Amino acid sequence: MGALIRKEVLTVTIKTATTTMAAALYLLVRREHSLLNISTCHVLISKIFGKALSVASTETNLESSQPENKPKVEDEIANIRNVSNLPQRLRAKLSHVNEMPDLNDDKIQNNTRILRKIYAKYGKSSGIDPRIMWPLRSELKVIKEDERDWDPTFQDLVDKMKQKKLAEQKEKKEREERVAKNMAMMPKWIAEYHKREAAKQLAQNEQEKKKQKLLDEARDYYGYSITPQDPKFRQMIEEKALEEKKAKKAMKKQQKTERAQAFLQKQLEQKAKEEEEEEEEEEEKKNK
Structure with missing residues (x-):
């Protein structure tokens, strides 16, 4: 019926x-x-x-x-x-079907997040141990660290403020000591600066004198004044530089020859001294 x-x-x-x-x-x-x-x-x-x-x-x-x-x-x-012809694992998720997934599936058994979702949706009827909803020791440790970072206690805030204040005082003290030390060194640095400037000015004056001397030599050589940009002046400088190079080379050669002669003279003197000592020793032996 x-x-x-x-x-x-x-x-x-x-x-x-x-x-x-x-x-x-x-x-x-x-x-x-x-x-x-x-x-x-x-x-x-x-x-x-x-x-x-x-x-x-x-x-x-x-x-x-x-x-x-x-x-x-x-x-x-x-x-x-089932007019949708969807697989069972997908059809079970539809709101009008609302079938609980198979807990024997390895992908579900080994996934704590999915098991928690299933228990949250189906409750005790899912047959899942409700203790799974409580975080693990490792998860609880991470949660506590996050809470400590994002929601610190009043004492943590006070300690952090004290540390910040001490760090600022230390930085201020170091800056004052550095300024005092630099101020003590200021007279020495000023004197060194003036010394460098004087040496720079002296080198510049020497360069100007050398340049003017070359211009005077070029005027005497050509019979009229020329500018430093004149090709003749540059040619004269190159010739003069070549001459100076040859002169330096000759001087080095002469110095080398003199050193060789001095070394040879020293060797001859040393040999003569040794021969003289040998003769004295022979005479002493004869006398004995």
């Missing part, structure tokens, strides 16, 4: 829903001026009614089957109703 009542209710529900769908389809076709004619629309509506009645008949036949085949019947009903 109960099965018959459920069948009637289901049939009426499907007919009502199908009629609504058929009417909506008819209005859509009329409104959009589709190429489908009225007879084709009626054929589509008839097919929809036939499909709905076929589903209702199948569900009624499955419900009236033997009790021992009930799980199999429910699976077949679920397959018929």
Whole structure:
């Protein structure tokens, strides 16, 4: 009797829903001026009614089957109703299905985050130990460190302020000592600066004198005054530099020769001294 009542209710529900769908389809076709004619629309509506009645008949036949085949019947009903053809793991996430995932899956058993989500959604009916919601020791340590960084205690704030103040005082003291030390060295640095400036000025004056001397020599050589930009002046400087180079080379050679002569003279004197000492020793032996 109960099965018959459920069948009637289901049939009426499907007919009502199908009629609504058929009417909506008819209005859509009329409104959009589709190429489908009225007879084709009626054929589509008839097919929809036939499909709905076929589903209702199948569900009624499955419900009236033997009790021992009930799980199999429910699976077949679920397959018929699954018009989305989604896999079970994805279909279970739909809001109207809301089936709890299989906890025997290794990906779920080894993932604490997923287990916590399942317990938060299904509660005690999930069969998961509620202690899993409490953070692990490692997680609790990280949470405490984050709280200490982002929400310190009043004593931590006071200690941090004291450390900051001590660091500022230390920096101020070091800066004052550095300034005092630099001020004590200031007279020496000023004297060194003036000494460097004087040496620089002296070198500049010597350069100017040397340049003026070259200009005077160029005037005496050519018989008229020339400017430093004149090619003749540059040629004269190059010739003079070459002469100075030759003179330096000759001087080095002479110095080398003098050193060699001095070394040879020293060796001769040393040898003469040794021969003299040997003669004295021989005389002493003869006298003995």
